[in-house]
Amino acid sequence: MNKKRFIGVSIGLFILGLVWTILTPMLFAAAQADIGRTAPHPGFIAPDFSLQTPQGETLSLADNRGQPSLVFLWASWCTVCKAAMPGLQSTYEDFAPLGFELFAINTTFQDSLPTAMDYYQAQGYTYPMLLDRDGAVSQDYQMRAIPTSVLVGRDGEVLDVIIGAGVSEGYLRARLNDLYPEGD
Amino acid sequence: MFPIINIGPLAIQAAGLILLISLWIGTWLSGLLSENLGTNDDVIENSILLGLIIGLLGARVGFFIQNPSVFINNPLNLVALSPSMLDTGFGLLVGLLTIYIISQNKHLPALPTLDSISPLLVVMFAGVHLANYANGNDFGLPTDLPWGVQLWGADRHPVQLYTLLLTAGFFIAFLMRTHKLKQTGFLRSGNLFLMTIAALATITVFTRAFVAQKTLVGGLDFVQVLAFLVMTGSLCAIYFRSFQNRDQVPVLISMGSNTEPAEHLSMALDKIKSAFNVQQMSGVYQTEDVKNQTSKSQYLNRIVEINTSLAFIDLVEKLKSIEKELGRQSREKSVVPIDLDVLTYNGDVFTEKGWQIPNPDLIKYRYLAQPLAEMNPGFRHPASGVSIQNIVDRIENNANVEKIDGTDNGIKE
Numbered sequence: 001m002n003k004k005r006f007i008g009v010s011i012g013l014f015i016l017g018l019v020w021t022i023l024t025p026m027l028f029a030a031a032q033a034d035i036g037r038t039a040p041h042p043g044f045i046a047p048d049f050s051l052q053t054p055q056g057e058t059l060s061l062a063d064n065r066g067q068p069s070l071v072f073l074w075a076s077w078c079t080v081c082k083a084a085m086p087g088l089q090s091t092y093e094d095f096a097p098l099g100f101e102l103f104a105i106n107t108t109f110q111d112s113l114p115t116a117m118d119y120y121q122a123q124g125y126t127y128p129m130l131l132d133r134d135g136a137v138s139q140d141y142q143m144r145a146i147p148t149s150v151l152v153g154r155d156g157e158v159l160d161v162i163i164g165a166g167v168s169e170g171y172l173r174a175r176l177n178d179l180y181p182e183g184d
Numbered sequence: 185m186f187p188i189i190n191i192g193p194l195a196i197q198a199a200g201l202i203l204l205i206s207l208w209i210g211t212w213l214s215g216l217l218s219e220n221l222g223t224n225d226d227v228i229e230n231s232i233l234l235g236l237i238i239g240l241l242g243a244r245v246g247f248f249i250q251n252p253s254v255f256i257n258n259p260l261n262l263v264a265l266s267p268s269m270l271d272t273g274f275g276l277l278v279g280l281l282t283i284y285i286i287s288q289n290k291h292l293p294a295l296p297t298l299d300s301i302s303p304l305l306v307v308m309f310a311g312v313h314l315a316n317y318a319n320g321n322d323f324g325l326p327t328d329l330p331w332g333v334q335l336w337g338a339d340r341h342p343v344q345l346y347t348l349l350l351t352a353g354f355f356i357a358f359l360m361r362t363h364k365l366k367q368t369g370f371l372r373s374g375n376l377f378l379m380t381i382a383a384l385a386t387i388t389v390f391t392r393a394f395v396a397q398k399t400l401v402g403g404l405d406f407v408q409v410l411a412f413l414v415m416t417g418s419l420c421a422i423y424f425r426s427f428q429n430r431d432q433v434p435v436l437i438s439m440g441s442n443t444e445p446a447e448h449l450s451m452a453l454d455k456i457k458s459a460f461n462v463q464q465m466s467g468v469y470q471t472e473d474v475k476n477q478t479s480k481s482q483y484l485n486r487i488v489e490i491n492t493s494l495a496f497i498d499l500v501e502k503l504k505s506i507e508k509e510l511g512r513q514s515r516e517k518s519v520v521p522i523d524l525d526v527l528t529y530n531g532d533v534f535t536e537k538g539w540q541i542p543n544p545d546l547i548k549y550r551y552l553a554q555p556l557a558e559m560n561p562g563f564r565h566p567a568s569g570v571s572i573q574n575i576v577d578r579i580e581n582n583a584n585v586e587k588i589d590g591t592d593n594g595i596k597e
Contacts, residue, residue, distance in 0.1 A: 003427045010419040017389045017412050024393040025403055028325060034396060039336035041320055043397055166268035170261040174251040174269070 040141045040161060046071065046152040047140040051105060051130035054117055059103065059128055061152065067099035068159075068179045070172065071150040073132075073143050075107045076116040080165050081147040085125065087169025092127045095176050102127035107146065109135035151175060199315035206311025210304035218300040221533055222542065222567035224292055228300060231286035239279020246274025291569035295374035296533040302380040309384050310351045317344035325396045343394040350387045358383075369496060369536030373566075375425060378418045385415035432491040433530035434463065435499065438543075438552050440523040442473070445484035448510055452522045453488070455506045460490035466555035468589040474549045474581055481518065484588075487527070487555045496529050496536055527552065531566040542566050547575050550585040558587070 038045045050060040061069060072088065074081035085104070092102050106116050108131045120129050132138050141148060149167035151160040160175070211229060218225035247269045248255040248262060254269070255261055261269065287297060316322045324341030326332075332339035358379070365371050388411035392398075398405040437456070441448040449468065456462060465488040473481050492499055503524040511521040527543045534541055542565060546552050553576045556563055563572040570578075 006423065006427070010423065013386055013419065014416055017386065017415060020390060020393065021404060021408050021412050024405055024408060025398075025400065028393045034326065034338070037337050041323075041336050044336060162268060165266050168261070168264055168266045168268060169258065170247075170251070170254040170264065171266070171268040173254045173257065174247070177251060177253065 040150060040158060042158050042160065044158055045156050046150060046158045047137075048156075049105075049130075049137045049140065051103075051132060051137060053128055053130060054113070057128075059130060061103065062156070064099075064101040065156055066154055067101065068154060068176065069101045069103060069152040070167075071141065071152060072102060072104045072167065073107055073138060073141060073146060073148045074104060075111040075146050076119045077111065078146045082119070084147060084165065084167050084169075085123065088167070088172060089123075089125050089127065091169055091172045091176065094173075095180065096127070098180050100176060100180075103130055104128065105130045105132050105137060107135070107138050107143070108133045109138070153179070199319040202315045202318060203308075203311050206307050206314075207304075210307035210311075213303035213307060214301050217303055221296055221300050222544070222547075222565070223296050223300040223533075224290065224568040224570065225300070227286070227290045227292060228297060231283045231290075231292075232301075232304075234286065235279040235283035238282045239275045240270070241275075242278025243270035243272060243275025246271030246278070249274070291564055291571075293373075293531075293533075293564075293566055293569050295377070296567045298377035299371075299374060299533070302376050305380055305384070306351060306355055310348050310355075313344040313347040313351070317342065317348070323396055324394045340396070341394040343391055346394060347387055347391045350391065351384070354383045354387065366535045367537055369534050370426060372425070372534040373532045375422055378422045378425070382415055382418040382422065385411045385418065389415060430493065430495075430530075432461070432493050435490050435492055435529050436527040436556070437488050437490060437503065438485065438523075438525045438527050438555075439488065440471075440483050440485045440525075440551070441521060442481045442483045443519050443521045445482075448522045449484055449486065451510055452506060452524065455509070456488060456490065456524075459502060459506070460492050463489040463491060464559055465489070466559035467587050469551060469555050469585050470588045471551035471585045472583040474551065474583040483520075483551065485551045485555060485585075487552070487559055489559070496526070496534075496539075496541070499529070500526060500537075500539065527556075528566055533567045548579065549581050550576065550579055550583065553579060554585050554587075 034044075036045060038047050040047060046061060048061045050058055052058050061071065070088070074085070076082070088102060088104075092100070096102075104125070104127055106113075106120075106129055108116070113131070116129075141150060145163050147164065147167060149160075149162045150158055151162075151172075153159045162171070211232065215225050215229065218228060244262065250271060286292075287294075313322075320335055322344060323335050324343035326338040327341045328339070329341070331342065333342045334340075362371075389408055392405055392408040392411065399407060401409070439449055439452055439456075441452075446468075453465075466486050468484055468486045471483045471485055473483065494502060503526070507522050507524055512523070513519075525543060525545075526539070526541060527546050529541050532541060543552070546556070547565065547570075553572060557572045557576050561572065564570065565572075565575060
C-alpha cells in the first residue's frame with residue numbers, strides 16, 4: 001500500500017470521524033418521539049392491560065405503578081412454565097409484602113381453562129392468575145414463545161424481557177434484591 | 185423479527201442461533217487463513233472453545249459473587265441450565281484470561297495469531313448485529329425514509345442492517361484486494377488484525393449515529409467515542425508498523441550447494457560477511473537431495489543469522505546477486521553452485537512478491553531444521569510458536585542429513 005495514500009485516507013477518516021462524532025448528538029438526538037412510547041422492550045413503557053381472574057376480579061398493570069411487577073405469560077401445557085412457577089411463588093412470598101406484584105397471565109386463548117385452573121389450585125400459587133381470553137395482551141407483548149416474562153420497573157418501564165427458561169428463581173431474586181436494596 | 189425454535193424444553197431464539205452459526209463460520213474461515221499463515225490452528229481453536237466454556241462458567245460464578253443470597257437460598261442454582269443468572273463482564277474477563285493463559289503456555293506468537301482470528305472477528309461482528317436485528321436490540325431512530333422498518337411502535341432506521349451491509353462490503357472489498365496487498369508485503373504480522381479492527385471501529389463510528397438509545401457522556405455518545413479512539417489508534421499502529429524505517433532486523437539465511445560445495449559455501453560466506461553483520465552460524469551438513477533422493481547429488485548446507493537494515497525485497501535482490509556472482513544460473517536446477525534463501529525475516533509472517541516468510545520449507549526438510557536446531561535450540565516458529573525440536577521431530581521427509589563440520593558450530597562471531 002502506498003504511504004501517501006494511506007496517510008491521506010487515514011487523515012480523511014480521522015477528520016470525518018471526529019466531526020461526525022461531535023455532530024451526532026445534535027443531528028441524531030435520541031428521539032423525543034420515543035419518550036413515553038409503549039413497547040414490550042427494555043427502555044419503553046410496558047403495555048398496560050386489564051384482565052380478569054377466574055373469580056371475576058379485574059386487575060391492571062397500572063394498579064401497581066410505583067412498585068416493580070413481573071408479567072408472566074404461561075400455559076398449562078408448557079413444561080418450562082410449570083418448572084419455573086414454584087420458584088416464582090417462593091420469591092413472590094418474600095417480596096409481595098414489599099409491594100412487588102406478579103401477574104401470571106394464562107394464555108387462555110390457546111389453553112384449556114379447566115386444566116389450567118386445576119393445576120393452579122393444586123399448586124396453591126398465591127399470585128394472581130389472569131385470563132387472556134382473546135390473546136390481545138399476548139399480542140401487545142409480542143409473545144413469540146412461552147413463557148415470556150417482562151420485568152416492569154416502578155415507573156412502568158420495561159427492565160427485562162426474558163423468553164423461555166431464563167425466568168428462574170435465582171434471576172428474579174437477584175433483580176428484586178437490586179430493586180429493593182433495603183428489603184429481603 | 186425472526187421466530188423462536190423450540191427443541192424440547194429449550195426455546196432457542198433465532199438471535200442465539202445466528203450467533204452460533206456466525207461462530208461456526210468464523211472459526212472455519214479463521215482455520216482456512218491459519219493454514220495459509222502457518223499459525224497453530226488446533227491450539228487457537230481449542231483455546232477459543234475452552235475460553236467460551238470457562239467464560240460461561242465464570243459468568244455464572246460472577247453472578248453468585250454479586251448475589252450470594254440467591255446461591256445460599258438454593259445452591260443448585262449454581263449449575264441450573266438457565267440462560268439467565270450470568271454476569272457478562274466477569275465471564276468475558278475469565279474467558280479472555282483463559283485464552284491468554286493458554287496462548288502464553290503454548291507460546292502462540294501474538295500478532296500472527298491475532299491475524300488468523302481476524303475473519304472470526306468480522307463474522308462475529310456481523311453476526312451480533314444480525315442477532316440484534318432479530319430480537320430488536322440496539323434499534324434505530326424513528327425515520328420517514330422509505331426503507332424504515334416497523335419496530336417498537338415506529339418506523340425506524342434498520343441500523344443493524346446498515347452495519348451488516350457495511351461489514352459485508354468491507355469484507356468483500358478486502359478479499360478483492362488481498363492478492364495485491366500480499367504482493368506488496370503489506371499484510372505483515374499484525375497488520376491484517378489492525379486493519380480489521382480499524383474497519384470495524386470506523387463502521388461503528390458512522391452507524392452509531394442512527395442508534396436510538398445512546399449512552400451520553402459529556403454530551404457525546406460513549407460507544408462512538410470509544411470506536412473513534414480505537415479507529416485512530418489502529419490506523420496509527422498500522423502507520424508505524426508499515427511505513428517507519430526499521431533499524432537492523434535479524435534474518436536467518438540458508439546456504440546450500442551441490443557443485444564443489446565446500447568451496448562455494450566458503451566463498452558465499454565471505455561475501456555475506458562482507459555485506460552483512462553475521463551474528464551466528466550453524467555447522468556444515470551433508471544432505472541428500474530432498475526432492476530427488478535417487479540422484480547421487482549431495483548438498484552441503486548451513487544456516488547463518490545476520491542483522492540487516494535492508495528491506496526484505498532488497499535483501500532478496502542482494503542474495504540473488506551473490507548467487508549470480510558465484511555462477512548460479514537461474515534456469516539450471518541440477519547444478520547449484522550456491523543457493524541463498526531467506527528463512528525468517530525479523531520474526532515476521534508475510535508474503536511478498538511470491539516469497540512466503542517464514543520459508544515453508546523450514547518445517548518440511550531436515551537440511552534446514554536440523555542445522556537451525558543446533559545453532560539456536562531456543563528457536564520457535566514465528567507463525568505457530570512450535571519449538572525447533574518439535575519441528576524436527578514432526579518432519580516426514582526422510583532425506584538423510586549428516587553433520588560433517590562442527591568447527592564453528594553455533595559460535596558467535
